[in-house]
Amino acid sequence: MADPEPDAVSVPLPVSVEAVLRELALFELRCDGADVTDKLLELCLSHSLDPVTLANELLAFVTSKALDPQLSPEALSAFEHEVLSRRDRRIPPPRRTDSRCLHDVHTLQGLHLLEEEEEEQLLDSYCTPAKGPQKRSSSTPENPHPKRSSSTHSPYKLLTPNSFSPSAAPSPQYSARTNRGSVVASFGPIHDITWEGRGGVDCTPKPFSPPERSLSRSYSFMFQRAADVREVLLWRMEQIGAALRSHHCIPEFGSLLLPAQDSVTVLGRIGCDSNGKLNPKSAVLEGDRERSAGAQIPLELSELQEFSLFPGQVVVVEGTNSTGRRLVVSKLYEGVPLPFHTPKDPAQGAAGGGQCVVLVVSGPFTPSDSVAFEPLQDLIEVIARQRPDVCVLFGPFIDTKHEQVESCRLLLPFAELFRLCVRSLLDGTRSAGTHLVFVPSQRDAHHDFVYPQPPFVCPELPKEDKARVHFMPDPCTLDINGVVLGLTSTDLLFHMGAEEISSSSGTSDRFTRILQHILTQRSFYPLYPPAEEMNVDYESFSSFASLPVTPHVLIIPSELRYFVKEVLGCVCINPGRLTKGRAAGTYGQLCLQPRWDGEQKNPCVAAQVVRI
Structure with a gap:
């Protein structure tokens, strides 16, 4: 068998009504009556369309215009006028497939613009049309269409929504605001x-901060061990504990493990005895490593008139621990801010x-x-x-x-x-x-x-x-x-606001309390355990x-x-x-x-x- 000629033009296969109806049924497009089926066959023959292309174009037209899937002669006439006629004008002349054909800068530019126009037409066919009349400016040598690369010269054209979203439109609620400024x-x-x-x-x-204390580049994470987390938390406890001891002139800290009839002053971190949210009945104090070996003891807060606590807060507590199983708190030292x-x-x-x-x-x-x-x-x-x-x-x-x-x-x-x-x-x-x-x-x-x-x-x-x-x-x-x-x-305000508990005899502002905690705990995120996100x-x-x-x-x-x-x-x-x-x-x-x-x-x- 002889090989086909390289420049031969492929002849489209014959189109049948059954093939067209079968493709339309895939997209749930329906048509009744001989006049509608005859019109569909006429469109295929007069515009050189195969059943698949006709079905795709009809689906895009019906979807963008929000039309009834039941096709009518009027809808097909509008489809031919608005879509197929424009498509015929846009079809370029046959291109040579000969590899010896050379392109200069002008032909390459023309091909690039043609591809861009086809992409825009395809996006337009799938987008919901904006309300009101729209006019497409014509491209002339005096007023050519702007190239995509030219948008970099204007900051307001860089973020053209259609360049990165097929369904971009200004927010009506944002645009309708009346209290700007x-x-x-x-x-x-x-x-x-x-x-x-x-x-x-x-x-x-x-x-x-000096360069060695400033985070300047990415780092490897998700490799930390539980022991490393514990060391960081204990280090913070010792740092804040030393500041509280110096500021309040506390002689020394006691232990949570030893029962005592006299009042004792201990250093620790506030925690919760369950997986739920902190409340006055579930508050526990986790002691330091040196004196309390990290032991935990429930706190009795009924004798405090005012307090504000959250999980992870480092505090110094004064109270009685007569049984070694519960600490009845009589005084709470919450922290000291750093100097300016x-x-x-x-x-x-x-x-x-x-x-x-x-x-x-x-x-x-x-x-x-x-x-x-x-x-x-x-x-x-x-x-x-x-x-x-x-x-x-x-x-x-x-x-x-x-x-x-x-x-x-x-x-x-x-x-x-x-x-x-x-x-x-x-x-x-x-x-x-x-x-x-x-x-x-x-x-x-x-x-x-x-x-x-x-x-x-x-x-x-x-x-x-x-x-x-x-x-x-x-x-x-x-x-x-x-x-x-x-x-x-x-959003530390939101995270701490969901975990903080307080008791106050007068008016109390939650924002002020949380901000005080941030400054006195000397940390941008003193909450522990952190929020799930x-x-x-x-x-x-x-x-x-x-x-x-x-x-x-x-x-x-x-x-x-x-x-x-x-x-x-x-x-x-x-x-x-x-x-x-x-x-x-x-x-x-x-x-x-x-x-x-x-x-x-x-x-x-x-x-x-x-x-x-």
Whole structure:
């Protein structure tokens, strides 16, 4: 048998009504009447379609238009006019398959544009059409269609939703908000403050801790042993116990194991005697290793008028242990905060030349029902308008709890989408000169799921932006002209709020109690055992999750209600989330005025929480 000619054109097979009806039945598309079947056969013959292609095109048309699966002559006429006629105009002339055909830059560009147009048409056919009339701009030599690569020149075009999601549309609930820009919480004389910065002039953030105490790269985790965890917990107990003993002038600590009729003072860690939540009847004290050999004893708290306890809290307890089986507590020492940082050179703060405006923003940066990243674009406009000196950006940037991330409907890899967010922020804030500080979150889909969490890695930064972009770990302490900021994206308020128990004779604020625990326990995450959603590596925890000093400002984003308050001399702020589900959220602003003239005043003179 002779071989077929290489340039022979294949002749389509004959089309039968039975074949067409069989393919339509696979997609539950029905048709009754000879006029409908004749029309289907006519469409196949006049537009050179095989039954499979016709069924696929009809399914896309019926789905996008939300039509009845029962096909009618009117629907087929509309299908021919809107789909097949446009498809015929789009079919290119036959291409030579000869390998000797050479392409120049113009033919390659034409083929590339044709492939892009076919992809866009295919996506459009499966997407729900937007309401209202839409006009497609025509491409001319004077006004050509923009190439995809040209979007990198505009920060607002980088995050074009159709580039990474086939069903992207702005969130109607976010777009319909009416209270944008309103102040919902404040601290200090906010009306006397000018909330416009100087674009980072004489205001450079840097890690407060030395390099050997700062987490700067990824590390191996999931290899810790129970003995290593125990050593870290006992080390923390000894550190805090020494501070309590020195502060309260306690002669020595006793043992939990020895019954005594007299009052005894013991050091230990609060725990629970069961797998349930802590309550006053289930509280136990786990003693230290040196004096109590790590033994546990139930606590009787009925004689205490006021207390606030949580699992993992290191305390010193004074009480009676007459039987050796229960400790009746009469006094509780809960902890002592670290001192504040004061620069060795008082002129360090004055070198900043005045106040420093800091923006504090926590993700998610797009509503849960959209990937249009409208909140991120609105934030870029705020930065460009106010020119803050520093903007601290907490994750999640690519939220694991987002609807389209959970259902795997994004077309781009998570890491690539994060790079688009970074590029949008860089291009949109370059003229403002604002320093950008990125802090990761455990909910970032593209990053290491471990605590402490290493900083993001983004080596493709432009040279002109490297000096003003800072990737920090979670948690960390930041130094801005001598002012120390404690940063963590972990929702510790929510985790500790679910475990803390308290008793108070007067009005008691749970947020204030939890913040006091964080400062007096000298840790960014003093809760033990940690929340189920946390993956804590305690070997790194001992090195990178402790507070080196009491920060002047503690920034602790949470799902709970936003606030700004001063606790133990530290200004604590929960800026809220930029988006909360499908609704718009809030962000924070700080005004720092470093002053080291001997007055014990916090350099954060004002703060506020603003709706995006």
